[in-house]
Amino acid sequence: MTLLNLSYAEFENEPRFWRLNLLDFGPSNLVVGKNATGKSRLISVITGLMGIISGARPNALDSGTYSAEFLIEEKRYVYEISFKQKIVQHERLSVDGTDRLTRNETGQGSIYYSKEDRYLEFAVPTGTIALQAKKDQLQHPFIVDISNWASSSATYIFGSDFGRSRLHVAAQQTSVIEELQASSNKEDPDDAVGTYIAGYKHFGDAFDRAIIEDMGKLGYALREVAVEPLDPGIAMAPHGAPLLSLVVVERDLSPRIPQIFLSQGMFRALALTIKLNWSTFSGRKGLILIDDLGEGLDYERACAAVEIAMQKAASGACQIIMTSNDRFVMNSVSLDHWIVLQRNGPEVKGYTSRNSPNEFESFRFTGLSNFDFFTSGGFH
Incomplete structure (x- = not known):
């Protein structure tokens, strides 16, 4: 399409x-x-x-x-x-x-x-x-x-919060997977959690490996990505319900880092790779609009983000329209x-x-x- x-x-x-x-x-x-x-x-x-x-x-x-x-x-x-x-x-x-x-x-x-x-x-x-x-x-x-x-x-405003501050409220007496299957919107541009869980549910570890590989190309060496309840000592929803967050584990390090503690640049990169891989794995072949791609990333990562997006388009997974005024991004395309x-x-x-x-x-x-x-x- x-x-x-x-x-x-x-x-x-x-x-x-x-x-x-x-x-x-x-x-x-x-x-x-x-x-x-x-x-x-x-x-x-x-x-x-x-x-x-x-x-x-x-x-x-x-x-x-x-x-x-x-x-x-x-x-x-x-x-x-x-x-x-x-x-x-x-x-x-x-x-x-x-x-x-x-x-x-x-x-x-x-x-x-x-x-x-x-x-x-x-x-x-x-x-x-x-x-x-x-x-x-x-x-x-x-x-x-x-x-x-x-x-x-879908439309992604790369220079925005991109859903970094958005956490899911987990229902009591249900598993994380059951809750997200019921409540998430995998197509919502600002719901990386929902898109991730839909991808993992349908495609399993292969979906994780693709995200980790793309994050590596962007200079973020990860060994794990997941969705987990946030420590109640950090934040809870009203009435004591747990909050669900994307979590990453960096290679050669043990701490599990929730999305709210990631730098804005790293979270934008993570959210984008989740969204692009969902498009690739699901075979929906729609149009991906990305405004200000590379905003908040350094030169090498901004260029790598553009390259990854264009590779997805070249594979037939989607069509890409992205905007940028970054000199280095322009010179790389x-x-x-x-x-x-x-x-x-x-x-x-x-x-x-x-x-x-x-x-x-x-x-x-x-x-x-x-x-x-x-x-x-x-x-x-």
């Missing part, structure tokens, strides 16, 4: 108008751009689209026009939706050039029924997203296909994976080796660093 391209605009014909011109993506992408160009906003736009398609964002927006193309099981899906004042103005889903769902601002539309091999009309409330209302594996498998892409995708954002007033355009081959190819012969390419601004 791959996001091929995306365009977006909001508040057209208003002072707060903003547009992202058509932008294309590869399996792994490093988005670079000067401050206030729109890197984090791009991540927010794609995250919003994932929420619309998956159903995590059920309500119509004040304003927004999305158009996105996907490759799913060798078929090309195009999804368009436009909002104005919390009313869906237009919605369309096509597969290989054939419309399968269309609707207008009145809520009326038509949709293809696979079992009957015909189109039937429908009417939904004007603020309802028809794609969400018509999810049906039997009759509308094309909707389920694109919804599965969105639900298997081939220009073939770059998306350079440039902003002209309210409009943002992205340049890649696919849509601007001449500019990228010419720079390769200069002998300068990738960072010089970033600062040159030599696009037109």
Whole structure:
């Protein structure tokens, strides 16, 4: 499952108008751009689209026009939706050039029924997203296909707490495994504990070994990772319930270190490796968005984190879109994976080796660093 391209605009014909011109993506992408160009906003736009398609964002927006193309099981899906004042103005889903769902601002539309091999009309409330209302594996498998892409995708804000301070409350009279199976959300970006326990439950020691191996590549030598109750002397939940925490044991050392005592950089690295390995082992093959990858890590670890993420994408485990303004990260990533954002007033355009081959190819012969390419601004 791959996001091929995306365009977006909001508040057209208003002072707060903003547009992202058509932008294309590869399996792994490093988005670079000067401050206030729109890197984090791009991540927010794609995250919003994932929420619309998956159903995590059920309500119509004040304003927004999305158009996105996907490759799913060798078929090309195009999804368009436009909002104005919390009313869906237009919605369309096509597969290989054939419309399968269309609707207008009145809520009326038509949709293809696979079992009957015909189109039937429908009417939904004007603020309802028809794609969400018509999810049906039997009759509308094309909707389920694109919804599965969105639900298997996730956004990680690497420069944030990343869930380090988030602990689970264990129910009394149940084991750690039983409790986490019942309460955890393996897809929650800030729930590394839940993702870890889902991975260990399904894949066992192989999941642990993959995490430990990736942490070693990042310069953190571990011999064990686990989830355990936190010592009550450190913290307890209300009513005396134990708190559950990720725990690591470093190689050649004996102390078991709970997540709240890890450095922020080490925890971010641990959480990221857990999330990426969950994507690899589970085979969900969604889109992983990582904003400010490498934030809080030193040069070698930041570059290694990027390399690990790109290796997961190259293996087919997922598609990666990451942002960074770190000079060393930029120099470590081939220009073939770059998306350079440039902003002209309210409009943002992205340049890649696919849509601007001449500019990228010419720079390769200069002998300068990738960072010089970033600062040159030599696009037109």
